[in-house]
Amino acid sequence: xxxxxxxxSLCVASILGVAQQATxxxxxxxxxxxxxxxxxxxxxxxxxxxxxxxxxxxxxxQWLYLEAVDPGTHQVLEQKILEIEPLKHAAIKVxxxxxxxxxxxxxxxxxxxxxxxxxxHILKGKSSFVFLKTKDFEYQTNxxxxxxxxxxxxxxxxxxxxxxxxxxxxxxxxPAGTSDIKGILFLKDPTD
Numbered sequence: 001x002x003x004x005x006x007x008x009s010l011c012v013a014s015i016l017g018v019a020q021q022a023t024x025x026x027x028x029x030x031x032x033x034x035x036x037x038x039x040x041x042x043x044x045x046x047x048x049x050x051x052x053x054x055x056x057x058x059x060x061x062q063w064l065y066l067e068a069v070d071p072g073t074h075q076v077l078e079q080k081i082l083e084i085e086p087l088k089h090a091a092i093k094v095x096x097x098x099x100x101x102x103x104x105x106x107x108x109x110x111x112x113x114x115x116x117x118x119x120x121h122i123l124k125g126k127s128s129f130v131f132l133k134t135k136d137f138e139y140q141t142n143x144x145x146x147x148x149x150x151x152x153x154x155x156x157x158x159x160x161x162x163x164x165x166x167x168x169x170x171x172x173x174x175p176a177g178t179s180d181i182k183g184i185l186f187l188k189d190p191t192d
Contacts, residue, residue, distance in 0.1 A: 027086035038186035139165035
């Protein structure tokens, strides 16, 4: 009986080991899928460029610097650092951090090594949400936000879908107290 229990325990441990590896692989795939430069038409008059650049790759698991810019004025509209953490069952937690003295980092998205001189002490505040892998290179979440990106008012329902197959991020927002769907499409710029 003890021998049977030991064999079952080893089987379960090996399955959990494979599941953990698969989850980390899913998180790494998600991390790589998000990287790049995107263009979005927010409305008739506002276009946005979004840069998602990997930072701190040597010392930590998966971190991205996010910078949103108005391409007409070159004004930086938003800066965040995203921490990507694997969870169980192909789920990926994204922790969105604010940045202390964010102006120091404006425009530095093209110089990944710039962040090597800094550590997590530059982070302030955080919010998080979970993406679920629905199929290879597709991840989505339905998220009732409490606090996060300034461009989405609190208590709006926001639905994200990332797809590497067509190099897009889809964002649907339902403003609080309505059933109206506001859509934003982020198109990834060619890397070649």
